[in-house]
Amino acid sequence: MEQTHPMVEVTNLKKYFKTKRGMLHAVDGVSFTIRKGETLGLVGESGCGKSTLGRVMIRLLDATGGEVKFWDEDILTYSPRKMKDMRRKVQIVFQDPYSSLNPRLSVSELIAEPLLVNRVYSSAAERNRKIAELMDTVGLARRLMNAYPHELDGGRRQRIGIARSLALSPEFIVLDEPVSALDVCIQAQILNLLNSLQKQFGYTYVFISHNLSVVKHVSDRIAVMYLGKIVELSDYKSLFVEPLHPYTQALLSAIPLPKFGKKRDRIILEGDVPSPIEPPEGCRFQGRCPYRQDVCKEKTPELRELEPGRFVACHFARALVPAPRK
């Protein structure tokens, strides 16, 4: 069933950082919605602002401007007290399970932390029951309760990170590159876990990653970011079958496929991603775009709905930019 009312509504969200050389536009006016129970994938290359966006959305960083509405309430205007309650509903899992866990806390202490901070249980017995239950949920053997992070491999550590984020029964979880530090086999185990948790508890995910095949595997819809802006947003199928933005096309064509003799026409982009400090007016991608016209330098393309559910920020999508050949 199509829900008419989105759970999360992000409008013109901005996050600038002050640097010596000027304002760094990490997130520069992005708008999108997330429905309850879906996974929105956020992809892009290093420095495109995807992690910053994930953090600003749940107020781990203060936004420079814009709105983030959860069920119609703008959480950016919440008082600290109100925000503290809100934090129980929004959680984040970080990329690096090696540095995001306190090395001096045992597994049970790490999982207990969010429960203690929020005074969820009054008795230790109840709390321990919950910890054991969480360990079962994420597939950590109970005998590891008193182990320390350094004794565990990356996959198990990431399971601790996930257990911590689930401890307060959140509605919404930002997964910031949760499998990037893991080997493919362990990565597959964690992806399956996240999938089954979502089915079981109906979580809403934002899944941030630079790995397109991983994002495609988990997401319902995908937003592609380039230099602080969303350039394309679409359901995962259309995005992969028929990418509309020239950057998405290049990005998809750059993935080496693990199949023999299946080479696609690769679009090799010129140059590197330009600096996000004081970016000039116009399309952020125009310097590397094979289809650029004069107008691309002058006018910033808005993210517009080209077809129902398919958004693209390109003046010439479908007009000049040819559909990719598979």
Next chain:
Amino acid sequence: MAPLLQIKNLRTEFVTQDGIVHAVNGVSFDLGEGETLGVVGESGCGKSVSMLSLMRLIPQPPGRITEGEVLFQGQDLLHVSEEAIRRVRGNKIAMIFQDPMTSLNPVITVDKQIAEMVLLHNDVTEQQALERAEEMLELVGIKRERAKDYPHQFSGGMKQRVVIAIALACNPTLLIADEPTTALDVTIQAQVLELMHELRRKINTSLIMITHDLGIVAEMCDKVAIMYAGKVVEYAPTEALFTHPGHPYTEGLFNSIPDLDSDEEELKVIQGLMPDPTNLPSGCTFHPRCPYAVEACSKDVPPMVEIEPGHFVACPVRGKPYLHLGK
């Protein structure tokens, strides 16, 4: 004709407080002139250590090469003098490391870093070496004007190009690239892979590419060696490996990668974890995680069996000649 490089039963171990780590456990493979071999495996499978062993770059102690032969152009690199191996390193066999950010010296301009390699192995003046450095920069797609720049003035992809220029400066016969694009973004990775393709056509060096990305292997390599717990478990021409993998571990690797062309709900994962290298399982080291394991797997170390010309599999259960071609 003898192959360019022949590795026979190479074993490297490290002595640690927790016991002896068997990092490389009898690795054997050949590499012909002009060929590209992909070495694939997860972290800790011994792929990097086996390459460092063949260059004799293992710190000793704690490491030691206990067994094996590395025949390079007929010469056993494990038993030549320190001076002789130094003439090979960087000159005939060059290496590209994973992280371009840390493999360059931050306080020396890039042209000097390339010239250093040229001066070390050739009888040239400094001026000639610097001239060669500029040529190399141009070859890898960096303008001559940038020769006097420092590494921090380059982006990640450009730094990796500099590292490639250093590696190729002496026209090596063999290039070993250890995860050369892992630290790079996918569009930059595409640029660097394209460059390596092009350079190989021009220079015709042999290449060993260490990677965990089967996509890169499909694109770049003629042959593949799949490593698990310090051993090569499958060794095959790329086409054979991708169309009919023989070893259960190879199969598991393929199943772990989300497929871009289909919509699988759940990934078929390999159960369990990599074994502890100080305490490897008996028999086939993969047997505790293997869905096809039979009793004999925990007892006998499976030999490499040639199931079709050039396709070797170390699994007596699945690695039967043409067993699952019909799949």
